[in-house]
Amino acid sequence: MKPAHAAIYRYSIPFVRPVPVRQTSLDTRDGLVLALRSPDRQHTGLGEIAPLPGLHNESLDEAFDELAATLRKKLPETGNLTLLNVSDTLEERLYPSVRTGIEMALLNLQASITGQFPELPCGPEPATTLPLNALLFGDNATVLQQAEHFYQQGYRTLKLKVNALNKADATGQIRTLDRVFGSSITLRLDSNQSFDLEAAIRFLEALPKKRIAYIEEPLSDPQKIAELFRRSGVPIALDESLWQTPDLRHALPDECLGAYILKPSRIGGITATMKLAIEAEAKGIPAVISSGFESGISLGFYAKMASLLGPNPTACGIDTFRQFTKDILITPLCSQSGSLCVESIWRRSTAPDMSRLTCIEQWTL
């Protein structure tokens, strides 16, 4: 299989409301879509390259330059691609967002040609539906309103953004959610490395701990994660640490780890993410496929990835499609009873509304 034509498109989608990332907040999501086409142009494979300010180090322009340079050097002839070998077809030093987009496009092109998405070699039975965690952020009234809305829709896993700077609000929000929904929900917290150790301990001590599955990246100094677990008993999920300090996970006792949060475009590709997911599950740690506010093109693909991990997946962090006023797909993604139907969501993700994409460069490879 060898792509013969390539095109790079650009998109810009407004968020429904400003989305907080690290120190700032964003009004629009900007990204690139790579389309690889077969020699007869009958088949197209799409991949998305969308570094997020505050999450990625590379800018969109830097990603574009590297992507264009990679395409100019020609993509290699490839045999039977799987999620575990697609990475071998590319050179090692690529930005994580660029690697993810090219791997996604190659796998989607092969899936279009063969008529089916490649399964994992010797993998478990795939899931057909995928539960999601609803994302909660904002002031007290907004968080409760959102939680009630999602609960009515069928969501049972809620992920709340908490920040050391307004921990009193977060504490109140979590206690309210516990009082209103009790044991019918599971709460996940994400502090994006905002607490120091002592503040995190005090924060967690004041919470209904039995309701909390884990806290993602509680500490500005992740080296103290084991101590935080020892002193609080709350399992810790790794997100930023997985790429900032990749060896840290091996130094932590398995029982302290609540999950690996896996954002392919930040981890550095489809293969790298699947390998980490398989590592986590082998240790009995949930692998939560998550996203960095990418478009439906990535989210449909990530749904496929998550489904390949087994028939009973943990709730995924790809509910972010609802943060867009209008996605770039012909048929936007939607959930049913708080879950995604994997096959139909992936099919939707392969059909963009071309009027929302601007072509910026194309090649015959």
Ligand SMILES: O=C(O)CCC(=O)c1ccccc1C(=O)O
């Ligand atoms: O995991 C989810 O449910 C949504 C994704 C999410 O929270 C996120 C989105 C963009 C940047 C960082 C993060 C994060 O998990 O920290």
Ligand SMILES: [Mg+2]
């Ligand atoms: Mg996180």
